[in-house]
Amino acid sequence: xxxxxxxxxxxxxxxxxxxxxxxxxxxxxxxxxxxxxxxxxxxxxxxxxxxxxxxxxxxxxxxxxxxxxxxxxxxxxxxxxxxxxxxxxxxxxxxxxxxxxxxxxxxxxxxxxx
Amino acid sequence: xxxxxxxxxxxxxxxxxxxxxxxxxxxxxxxxxxxxxxxxxxxxxxxxxxxxxxxxxxxxxxxxxxxxxxxxxxxxxxxxxxxxxxxxxxxxxxxxxxxxxxxxxxxxxxxx
Numbered sequence: 303x304x305x306x307x308x309x310x311x312x313x314x315x316x317x318x319x320x321x322x323x324x325x326x327x328x329x330x331x332x333x334x335x336x337x338x339x340x341x342x343x344x345x346x347x348x349x350x351x352x353x354x355x356x357x358x359x360x361x362x363x364x365x366x367x368x369x370x371x372x373x374x375x376x377x378x379x380x381x382x383x384x385x386x387x388x389x390x391x392x393x394x395x396x397x398x399x400x401x402x403x404x405x406x407x408x409x410x411x412x413x414x415x416x
Numbered sequence: 417x418x419x420x421x422x423x424x425x426x427x428x429x430x431x432x433x434x435x436x437x438x439x440x441x442x443x444x445x446x447x448x449x450x451x452x453x454x455x456x457x458x459x460x461x462x463x464x465x466x467x468x469x470x471x472x473x474x475x476x477x478x479x480x481x482x483x484x485x486x487x488x489x490x491x492x493x494x495x496x497x498x499x500x501x502x503x504x505x506x507x508x509x510x511x512x513x514x515x516x517x518x519x520x521x522x523x524x525x526x527x528x
Contacts, residue, residue, distance in 0.1 A: 346506075346519060346522045347465065347508055347510070348519065349510075349518065349519065352517070360516070362516050396465075401512055401517060402453070402455055402467070402470060403455060403457060403510060404467065406464040408464055409464060
């Protein structure tokens with residue numbers, strides 16, 4: 303069974319940084335794309351970033367240059383380093399297997415506020 | 417970017433009756449490989465999204481057969497043949513043919 307566990311969410315001030323992490327199990331992590339999707343309070347889903355099995359990355363324009371996705375195939379983890387955080391980055395951040403939304407974690411909440 | 421437009425925004429339905437949700441894309445979702453990468457998700461209140469349908473019409477494992485997906489090109493539909501209480505929540509379409517990946521705005525299904 304696929305299991306995705308996000309962590310690292312917190313309350314952070316505008317301009318601050320945060321690193322989210324997702325621990326994966328139950329599938330062959332090293333051959334899977336991994337993706338972060340976020341959902342602002344009361345809003346819809348927004349794709350944030352994806353990383354291929356070989357480490358190629360893609361980002362939404364709204365986070366490009368501020369967020370960095372990375373993976374550690376030895377630990378089955380995917381991280382999202384978020385810099386220069388803004389109020390509109392406030393959201394529940396989901397880790398998903400693949401880039402088709404195959405499976406989702408429970409999410410980790412990021413709140414950007416002074 | 418490909419804009420995904422869902423309608424209606426809200427869909428009150430009677431238990432046991434059918435329901436239909438539309439998803440339109442601003443450009444064709446047919447990939448160079450001939451596949452159409454349009455998926456449907458369901459998010460119950462307070463829960464993570466769950467994929468129901470992948471590549472237009474393929475039901476995921478464990479998804480009841482009352483759910484069906486259809487469409488082509490830029491016009492897609494999710495149908496529920498007979499709505500049950502557990503079907504409430506928000507439904508999203510998502511395209512993964514073009515980067516950046518994009519979601520529809522969501523359709524909220526509620527029981528009348």
